[in-house]
Amino acid sequence: MPGTVVPDKASVASILHQSAISMILKRLAHSTRRLLSNSIHGNPLDLPRVARQTGTWAHADIEWLASKVRTVAGDFAEIGVFRGAAFRKLARLASEQGKRAHAFDSFVGMNEPAAEDGGHYPKGKFDIGGPDQFSSLMSEAGVERSCYELWPGYVPDCFTAVPPGKQFSLVILDVDHYHPTLDALRWLSPRISPSGILALDDFLPHADILASKAIKEFLQTNHDFERIAFFNQQLILRKLAPAADS
Ligand SMILES: C[S@@+](CC[C@H](N)C(=O)[O-])C[C@H]1O[C@@H](n2cnc3c(N)ncnc32)[C@H](O)[C@@H]1O
DSSP states (O other), X not given: OTTOOOOOHHHHHHHHHHHHHHHHHHHHHHHHHHHHHHXXXXXXXXXXXXXXXXXSOOHHHHHHHHHTTXXXXXXXXXXXXXXXXXXXXXXXXXXXXXXXXXXXXXSBOOOOOOXXXXXXXXXXXXXXXXXXXXXXXXXXXXXXXXXXXXXXXSTTGGGTTSOTTOOEEEEEEOOOSHHHHHHHHHHHGGGEEXXXXXXXXXXXXXXXXXXXXXXXXXXXXXXXXXXXXXXXXXXXXXXXXXXXXX
């Protein structure tokens, strides 16, 4: 066409080169922003880069948690498993580390809310119809019944049959209500091995109801844990080593 300028080979190569550089620079800027945002929030820089949805545990995050306790003695557990969306991953990871996984739940949903729950989560919410139904869901997900244990009942009754001396290296706690969260934290605290991880869902630092209230009260009096990450309303604590005798 008259007047059309056809770029020569050198110009085309230069344009491609510049767009490749600009793409690399954009990616670098994105990674730097992510790392900075992790460090600003006090999070470890190796936290997975993953899309997160509040109220659920990202499998990449569970993998990351499990990687931190590979050399820590003790089983894995989740208290408040619902349909096992997180537990199926936790059970597989436990098995890879030669550990057992424990699922604690009423399996018939929430108990009555207390005054501290502000009327949230009525009795029966998250009812899946009992522990057998949970096992069916696990087997549909390819998790064999032999690699996990079930502890049905409301917190704290579901803890009574657990053998004394049982230790855990990784526990996810996700029961929403104030009283079972506080009871579970108190029960768990001496049962988490040194360097073991306690992963808490539904932590809103400024809320004064539900699990947030229980977590804040627990941390005011219990100084056995350090905070290692906070993302997606999930607070990750690590048990400190016992103080050496002076
Ligand atoms: C939000 S769901 C857990 C979701 C699950 N962690 C996940 O990632 O898919 C809360 C679970 O806690 C259980 N739960 C709540 N209060 C409980 C209590 N007092 N005792 C036992 N289980 C309880 C419910 O039955 C429900 O399965």
